[in-house]
Amino acid sequence: MTDTTSTVEQQLEITLRVNGVARTATAPARRLLSDFLRHDLRLTGTHVGCEHGVCGACTVLVDGQPMRSCLMFAVTAQDHEITTVEGLAPDAEQMSPVQQAFTECHGLQCGFCTPGFLTTITAYLQENPDPTEAEARECISGNLCRCTGYQNIVKSVLRAAEITHEREAGA
Ligand code: FES
Ligand code: FES
Numbered sequence: 431m432t433d434t435t436s437t438v439e440q441q442l443e444i445t446l447r448v449n450g451v452a453r454t455a456t457a458p459a460r461r462l463l464s465d466f467l468r469h470d471l472r473l474t475g476t477h478v479g480c481e482h483g484v485c486g487a488c489t490v491l492v493d494g495q496p497m498r499s500c501l502m503f504a505v506t507a508q509d510h511e512i513t514t515v516e517g518l519a520p521d522a523e524q525m526s527p528v529q530q531a532f533t534e535c536h537g538l539q540c541g542f543c544t545p546g547f548l549t550t551i552t553a554y555l556q557e558n559p560d561p562t563e564a565e566a567r568e569c570i571s572g573n574l575c576r577c578t579g580y581q582n583i584v585k586s587v588l589r590a591a592e593i594t595h596e597r598e599a600g601a
Pocket of ligand 1: 477478479481482483484486488489498499500501
């Protein structure tokens with residue numbers, strides 16, 4: 431016999447802190463964080479490529495740590511601090527060090543993968559503010575760029591570290 435009582439999906443009220451602001455929306459329990467950000471909160475800077483945790487395009491920061499938002503349910507991010515690419519810049523007038531480095535070093539090509547690189551590198555430089563070139567390559571090894579623009583992205587990691595130090599020194 432078919433059970434018809436379970437066909438209606440339960441809707442949950444989900445509240446996250448996104449880029450410093452509490453945001454609430456109603457979504458099914460199985461809504462992925464990537465879809466919740468893009469469709470329910472209209473933060474479309476986070477891109478979705480593979481939806482399998484492989485490409486890194488959907489990477490956001492959860493309490494400062496890089497996470498594949500396509501592998502997380504939105505409900506599991508309840509009450510956590512999420513940073514998307516829209517929240518990386520310190521203010522409307524200034525890019526973040528990683529964003530500035532991408533513009534200086536031509537790290538951005540078609541831009542589809544770029545939000546995931548920006549969030550990944552931002553978190554990495556917090557842990558390792560002085561990467562070697564080999565470490566810069568390691569840092570981005572989990573992100574795929576279909577334009578194969580890795581050379582300039584590696585340069586961007588190294589330049590972002592420099593910019594961060596310059597800003598700290600008040601240059
Ligand atoms: S869309 Fe999440 S890793 Fe590719
Ligand atoms: S810049 Fe196009 S996929 Fe990376």
